[in-house]
Amino acid sequence: GCTRKSDDAATGAGATARKPDQVKIALVPGGAHPYFQPWKATGAKVKTDLGLGDVTFNETSDWDQTKQNDVLKSLAAQGYNAFGVFGVSPENINATFEDLTRQGYPTASLGSCPAGDVDKAGFCLSTDVQQAAYKAAQAAIEAMGGKGNLVHLTGNKVDSNTQRRIAGVQKAVDETGGKVELLQTVTDVDKDLQSAQKAVADLLAAKGTQTQGIVNTAYNPAVASADGVKQAKLPIKVIAIDDDQTILAGIKDGSVAGTVLQNPVGQASVGSYALMKLAGGCTMSKPGVAVDSGSFVVTKANVDSYDAERQAKTEDLRKAFDSQYLTCKN
Amino acid sequence: MSASRTSVIAGRPEFTLALLAAAGFVALSVATGGGMLSSGTLGAFFRFLAVPIIIGLSQMVVLAIGQMNLSVGALTGLCSMVAAWMMIDAGLPAPMAVLGALAVGGAAGLVNGLLVVFTRINGFIVTLATMTIIEGLRYGVNGPDTFQGYSPGLRDIGRASVLGLPVVFLVALAVAALVGVFFARTVAGRQLLATGGSPFAARLSGVSNDRSIIVAHGLSGLLAGVAAIITVAASGSVNSSIGDDLLLPSFAAPIIGGVALTGGVVSVVGTCLAAFLVRLVDVMQAQFGINPRWIDLIVGAVVLGAVLLGTVRQRLLRRSS
Amino acid sequence: MLTAEGLVKTFPGVRALDGATLRLTAGSVHALLGENGAGKSTLIKILTGVYQPDGGQVLLGDTELRLAGPLDAQRAGIGVVHQERNLIPQFSIAENIVLHHLPRRFGLVDRARMRAEARRCLDLLDLDLDPDTPVSGLSVAQAELVEIAKALSIDSKVLLLDEPTASLTGDEADRLYAIVRKLRDSGHAVVLVSHKLEEVFAVADTVTVLRDGRTVAEAEPLADYTQDRIVDLMVGRAYASVRLPERQVDPETPAALRLREVSTARGHRDISLSVRPGEILGLYGLVGAGRSELAKALLGLDRITSGTVEVQGRPVRIRDVGEALRRYRIGYVTENRKEEGLFLDQPITRNIGVTIWRGLARAGLVTDRAERRLSEEYADRLGIRASSVRQLAGQLSGGNQQKVSLAKWLAARCEILIVDEPTVGIDVRTKAAFHELIAELAGSGLGLLLISSDLPEIVTLADRITVMSDFSLRGDLVNDHDYARMSQAIIRLIHAGSG
Amino acid sequence: MSTRTAAPPKPAGPRIPIWANPRLGLVVLLIGLVALFTTLRPAFLDTGLTLVPLQSDISVYAVVGLAQLAVLSLGHMNVAVGRMAAMSAFAMGLAYDRLGVPLPVGLVIGLAVGTLLGALAGLIISRTGVNSFVVTLAMDFALVGLITILYTRFTDGVAFSGQPAGMTVLRNDTFADYCVGEVCGPRVPLIVPLALVAALAVGLLFRYTRLGREILMTGSNEKAAELSGIPTKNRVVQAHALSGLLAGLAGFLLAANNGAFSAGIGDQFLLPSFLGPVLGGTLLAGGAVSILGTVLGATLTQVIYKGLNLLQFQLDELKLYIGLVLLVALSLDRVRHVIAERRGARA
Numbered sequence A: 001g002c003t004r005k006s007d008d009a010a011t012g013a014g015a016t017a018r019k020p021d022q023v024k025i026a027l028v029p030g031g032a033h034p035y036f037q038p039w040k041a042t043g044a045k046v047k048t049d050l051g052l053g054d055v056t057f058n059e060t061s062d063w064d065q066t067k068q069n070d071v072l073k074s075l076a077a078q079g080y081n082a083f084g085v086f087g088v089s090p091e092n093i094n095a096t097f098e099d100l101t102r103q104g105y106p107t108a109s110l111g112s113c114p115a116g117d118v119d120k121a122g123f124c125l126s127t128d129v130q131q132a133a134y135k136a137a138q139a140a141i142e143a144m145g146g147k148g149n150l151v152h153l154t155g156n157k158v159d160s161n162t163q164r165r166i167a168g169v170q171k172a173v174d175e176t177g178g179k180v181e182l183l184q185t186v187t188d189v190d191k192d193l194q195s196a197q198k199a200v201a202d203l204l205a206a207k208g209t210q211t212q213g214i215v216n217t218a219y220n221p222a223v224a225s226a227d228g229v230k231q232a233k234l235p236i237k238v239i240a241i242d243d244d245q246t247i248l249a250g251i252k253d254g255s256v257a258g259t260v261l262q263n264p265v266g267q268a269s270v271g272s273y274a275l276m277k278l279a280g281g282c283t284m285s286k287p288g289v290a291v292d293s294g295s296f297v298v299t300k301a302n303v304d305s306y307d308a309e310r311q312a313k314t315e316d317l318r319k320a321f322d323s324q325y326l327t328c329k330n
Numbered sequence B: 001m002s003a004s005r006t007s008v009i010a011g012r013p014e015f016t017l018a019l020l021a022a023a024g025f026v027a028l029s030v031a032t033g034g035g036m037l038s039s040g041t042l043g044a045f046f047r048f049l050a051v052p053i054i055i056g057l058s059q060m061v062v063l064a065i066g067q068m069n070l071s072v073g074a075l076t077g078l079c080s081m082v083a084a085w086m087m088i089d090a091g092l093p094a095p096m097a098v099l100g101a102l103a104v105g106g107a108a109g110l111v112n113g114l115l116v117v118f119t120r121i122n123g124f125i126v127t128l129a130t131m132t133i134i135e136g137l138r139y140g141v142n143g144p145d146t147f148q149g150y151s152p153g154l155r156d157i158g159r160a161s162v163l164g165l166p167v168v169f170l171v172a173l174a175v176a177a178l179v180g181v182f183f184a185r186t187v188a189g190r191q192l193l194a195t196g197g198s199p200f201a202a203r204l205s206g207v208s209n210d211r212s213i214i215v216a217h218g219l220s221g222l223l224a225g226v227a228a229i230i231t232v233a234a235s236g237s238v239n240s241s242i243g244d245d246l247l248l249p250s251f252a253a254p255i256i257g258g259v260a261l262t263g264g265v266v267s268v269v270g271t272c273l274a275a276f277l278v279r280l281v282d283v284m285q286a287q288f289g290i291n292p293r294w295i296d297l298i299v300g301a302v303v304l305g306a307v308l309l310g311t312v313r314q315r316l317l318r319r320s321s
Numbered sequence C: 001m002l003t004a005e006g007l008v009k010t011f012p013g014v015r016a017l018d019g020a021t022l023r024l025t026a027g028s029v030h031a032l033l034g035e036n037g038a039g040k041s042t043l044i045k046i047l048t049g050v051y052q053p054d055g056g057q058v059l060l061g062d063t064e065l066r067l068a069g070p071l072d073a074q075r076a077g078i079g080v081v082h083q084e085r086n087l088i089p090q091f092s093i094a095e096n097i098v099l100h101h102l103p104r105r106f107g108l109v110d111r112a113r114m115r116a117e118a119r120r121c122l123d124l125l126d127l128d129l130d131p132d133t134p135v136s137g138l139s140v141a142q143a144e145l146v147e148i149a150k151a152l153s154i155d156s157k158v159l160l161l162d163e164p165t166a167s168l169t170g171d172e173a174d175r176l177y178a179i180v181r182k183l184r185d186s187g188h189a190v191v192l193v194s195h196k197l198e199e200v201f202a203v204a205d206t207v208t209v210l211r212d213g214r215t216v217a218e219a220e221p222l223a224d225y226t227q228d229r230i231v232d233l234m235v236g237r238a239y240a241s242v243r244l245p246e247r248q249v250d251p252e253t254p255a256a257l258r259l260r261e262v263s264t265a266r267g268h269r270d271i272s273l274s275v276r277p278g279e280i281l282g283l284y285g286l287v288g289a290g291r292s293e294l295a296k297a298l299l300g301l302d303r304i305t306s307g308t309v310e311v312q313g314r315p316v317r318i319r320d321v322g323e324a325l326r327r328y329r330i331g332y333v334t335e336n337r338k339e340e341g342l343f344l345d346q347p348i349t350r351n352i353g354v355t356i357w358r359g360l361a362r363a364g365l366v367t368d369r370a371e372r373r374l375s376e377e378y379a380d381r382l383g384i385r386a387s388s389v390r391q392l393a394g395q396l397s398g399g400n401q402q403k404v405s406l407a408k409w410l411a412a413r414c415e416i417l418i419v420d421e422p423t424v425g426i427d428v429r430t431k432a433a434f435h436e437l438i439a440e441l442a443g444s445g446l447g448l449l450l451i452s453s454d455l456p457e458i459v460t461l462a463d464r465i466t467v468m469s470d471f472s473l474r475g476d477l478v479n480d481h482d483y484a485r486m487s488q489a490i491i492r493l494i495h496a497g498s499g
Numbered sequence D: 001m002s003t004r005t006a007a008p009p010k011p012a013g014p015r016i017p018i019w020a021n022p023r024l025g026l027v028v029l030l031i032g033l034v035a036l037f038t039t040l041r042p043a044f045l046d047t048g049l050t051l052v053p054l055q056s057d058i059s060v061y062a063v064v065g066l067a068q069l070a071v072l073s074l075g076h077m078n079v080a081v082g083r084m085a086a087m088s089a090f091a092m093g094l095a096y097d098r099l100g101v102p103l104p105v106g107l108v109i110g111l112a113v114g115t116l117l118g119a120l121a122g123l124i125i126s127r128t129g130v131n132s133f134v135v136t137l138a139m140d141f142a143l144v145g146l147i148t149i150l151y152t153r154f155t156d157g158v159a160f161s162g163q164p165a166g167m168t169v170l171r172n173d174t175f176a177d178y179c180v181g182e183v184c185g186p187r188v189p190l191i192v193p194l195a196l197v198a199a200l201a202v203g204l205l206f207r208y209t210r211l212g213r214e215i216l217m218t219g220s221n222e223k224a225a226e227l228s229g230i231p232t233k234n235r236v237v238q239a240h241a242l243s244g245l246l247a248g249l250a251g252f253l254l255a256a257n258n259g260a261f262s263a264g265i266g267d268q269f270l271l272p273s274f275l276g277p278v279l280g281g282t283l284l285a286g287g288a289v290s291i292l293g294t295v296l297g298a299t300l301t302q303v304i305y306k307g308l309n310l311l312q313f314q315l316d317e318l319k320l321y322i323g324l325v326l327l328v329a330l331s332l333d334r335v336r337h338v339i340a341e342r343r344g345a346r347a
């Protein structure tokens, strides 16, 4: 007979300890998106700070899981041996992590956790999207004065992160005990800016006068609704997402009531740090643990000072990894 | 005489479309309790109708010679990004940016046409390849970031209205009229249609099919440039995702409007009416808060229905004659 | 006035013209004759700038003409009607006529002038057509005349007509030739290409004969020649006209195919006819009489509304061609071989094998070998001239294409064969060979329904003749092969019907 | 008969020189690119990281190409390939997740769904006579909506969590993992044979069966096909059904590769579906297909993609080069064609 080779050879294969200068980290976002841009600079910075072999940033996967898998394998073939990945499709990404792990590469799920309760990456360091959406909705409700109608604009409906965001917003609305009504959740408006703009214009035309607040949990609708509300001169409070220039400008000129920031810098720097440790022989005390990288509500009041808070959070995260999540022999 | 003329008009596909459009508009107005007729809604309706019209025409020009242009959407994005880049990063005045967008669009279209002529590869395939290239260029202009806050003058024009109708929509209508005149009355336009109708016969009548192909693709690119300018003016912010949702609508408008894929037939009015219809569906979605995916389903079903209806209509016409 | 000297033109694998020469004089009709593939159309296309010659020159008067494209020829005053129809179907008659020089005003097409010019050209031909009608609605004959109007619209001094009457009725052809004479009398030089030698002798003054791309008779007065002499020149040797074998059909044999009072959705009324095995029934009628439509209705492509069709004595209902072929062994050789008969981009093997793959299959698989063996057998039997059976059908000459289009039905062992206008556009020699073949098929027991608008052909081949006009049968005749008598009887039947 | 005796033994027509074979051109181009990429990045020949995944990708996209080829044979297009794949994958996921059926059963169910969708498209096209592009485009619209609606309804999200036994094995293993005694198989992923079987079956169909040949004849000249006794409407339906079937298979292979039956399957199928066949020499006009060419075309695109990936281009450059290389590959074929024609003319 035919026998199947046992798997044990593979699983333990690459678990050799690497010195920092042998560690080559690849940070791979799901595709081109402004949210990931800080990863690039942060990667370059940690490379020198930690004395890593290399850190690269590769956004060529074009929001396609198959292509992302290809990119990852190409990077591995290039000699990259630790991976921080934003999975294009949270449902499929575990399989990818498994592949990488099997070949002995430490992996981190950065910016987004795999769908479901299982995480095959070493750890997940990401915004708790449900929490962030919850906070954003709360901020919107507060800006609205605690009552009125809220609209939620978000991305691809068939994406588990979107589902979590919808749940987060719903939770905040439910907590008002009926004072705030979720008028509408508009999904699938993040694909491109133009359709977001069109959707916002139509929405404002149809329901602008009944709406008191708009909460965005995706980039393109955030840009579009900030602009759309300003143009329509409606007294609607807009909560945006992230700290893209256009959005910060909106906060400063008052067209945006606030934004919920995530912590891409923290994800890239702490993620790289932890990957380096894992490559050096440390293990996760709880493999697949999900760590919240933090989310921060920014309004006009703290628009100039929020970064300090975020840096503090990042520092806390690093300490938490050292003390809590990582188990190192020496 | 007049009776036969009315029956001729009633037999045209544009007539059916016009009826449908009017009926849809009235129905939506009633269903929204007149909300549809408020100036804000009407303004948004027509402002975002401008690009679908132009992009539909851009595809129609190439369909006229029996080819397709898959790069229209990406090209619109590239032209938008170039225009915004010229104003923001290069500090050029808005009129220069407008010319720049048109030039890029026209040039890219000409390249498409030249490639088709010189390689003799099907236009579908050529534009498939150039689409990829244009997508790369579009991203290259500003990475994933958004351009915002360019020329207030241009943006004012984008937002302005005349007699309750957005200026950009009027521009789109004017361009549509020009395209109509081009096909109906200019020698180049007629030659283009001749090429589409029967390339061999056209050649024997001294029409250069190669020139028709280049003109059609060039014009298609130029119209993509016009769509880009409208986008830049009307939307106030652009990034490398612009154009991604334009490819399918670019086909939907002319095809629903009665343009044959085999070439030789165009219908500017039909294309505009079809864009109007699709836009009605958009607005219906916003008014009633329908999941956009249902809209896709409905649009798909409606087109299939129109296809079937068209066949039935033709069959009836044939039977009656 | 117009002279072409030593023209050479090579296509991939074929030398279409090999030093051909043509000399035209004003005020005369010049016949250009030759077998299929002799290079007539190629010569005409060089004279009109469609092809560029590989050698030789074209002179107008004493100056050499450079014809880089069709427009150059038009500027030089050369008008042409090509063998293939060349109109833009979506355009109006007027626009088609003036397409190469659309009148402009302020940069835009001047519709009024366009219409006026078209009207003028149509008037030259006494054509009463509305210039605004789209050409897609025209009959073949009308389209042909519009093409002539188009050729005249450039003030041409030279008019080249490539088989203009191939799809016209006798009346229509007569009208056309009246116009040709008128043009000649007004000083035009007219070139006429045709395989219908009777017509050529009736209208032409001089003749040039092409054989294998070479001129074998140059601008000779036609009066010096007989038809046989011309055919000898075309064929390249003394040509003995064939004698068809004698056939006898027992009138007692039961019919293989019988129609009883058949009416169709197309408008046929009460058609009754029968074909016995081994018999050729000629179905004569003018173009548009409804014969092809009847054949197609028989094959299930159109609905039969009443009456019965019987095959081998049993009433049948045929739903499609496949059923007609496999169940009832009826085949139909179409009149329109390029569009309906052949797969031009496929090899001969596929074109012949298409009807019998079911039979060739071994364990469900059809091999090229089996198909090739069979194709070679039929290529040999029908005398198909090709470099090999793997040659593409589109590369064959007209006559050989027609043979391929017939071969697939023979391969399928049809017992009843409907042959529709089998020799349209086919040269004399091939035509004779075809007649021989058809007679031989009947001799071997096939029942043949021969649809033809070619009176001599019907009289030569048919055992009985039935005449159709306007979707109804006008009468039956037993053919005694006496041309004068038969043709008169047939014409009388047609006129009796319509009068 | 006079003609029979008159037929002279004609010299054989112009033989196609071996270099003019389009498939050979592709092979040469492929070898050239592989050599180029290997020189620039020796990692290109890394078995585990490059070659094994490359084979999996080629398998998926070759089948995607075949799905398009099935209707290109008619001169039609199937713009809804991706969405048909997604619907099949949905059906498979549903069967595995809810019914817990074994791997092959779910596969069959999914393929059946794909086949039905294709047949539906074919039916509409053949009954209305409307251009296939229009019909499948509309179908694509309708399906894209339907898929989202179905996934949200049946999965609380986006993907099925349940997976059949053997799915992981199919994804991870190569034949090298299976040994008879000391002898192990080659480093070929397990899904490759599935694609190979599909390619062979399609090749067999178009070359040796009546059905396939009749589809090609319908593509070559529909009118003549009908008048030769071919039930052309059925053939149109069958070719589209085959397209749907192969799209379904491609959906399955991609799900196996990616590790889940999710809504995003097939999103990116459209362009590669044309590239494979067209690079391989299948015309959009119908009447002729090249299966080997399609596989080579798919291989070429994946090699280009892989190589450019290894060279670590930025997104903009990557797209630029992919487009340019494709244009060059297409034009080279054209140049070859022109040269072949010239030679033929002289011969």
Ligand SMILES: Nc1ncnc2c1ncn2[C@@H]1O[C@H](COP(=O)(O)OP(=O)(O)OP(=O)(O)O)[C@@H](O)[C@H]1O
Pocket: C011, C012, C014, C015, C016, C034, C035, C036, C037, C038, C039, C040, C041, C042, C043, C083, C395, C396, C397, C398, C425
């Ligand atoms: N475009 C072409 N490409 C290749 N071969 C061609 C082409 N046109 C004509 N030929 C070949 O050139 C030869 C001459 O063709 P041509 O059409 O001039 O013949 P013809 O005398 O007009 O015949 P017919 O009486 O059948 O119309 C034929 O062998 C034909 O197959």
Ligand SMILES: Nc1ncnc2c1ncn2[C@@H]1O[C@H](COP(=O)(O)OP(=O)(O)OP(=O)(O)O)[C@@H](O)[C@H]1O
Pocket: C139, C285, C286, C287, C288, C289, C290, C291, C292, C293, C294, C335, C421, C453
């Ligand atoms: N493609 C077509 N489109 C429209 N009408 C047609 C077409 N073909 C034939 N007809 C019309 O159908 C009628 C019958 O034509 P049919 O071809 O059966 O005549 P026929 O007797 O076979 O003559 P022919 O010698 O032309 O084959 C005619 O009035 C003709 O004008």
Ligand SMILES: [Mg+2]
Pocket: C040, C041, C042, C083, C162
């Ligand atoms: Mg000819």
Ligand SMILES: [Mg+2]
Pocket: C288, C291, C292, C293, C335, C420
């Ligand atoms: Mg007929």
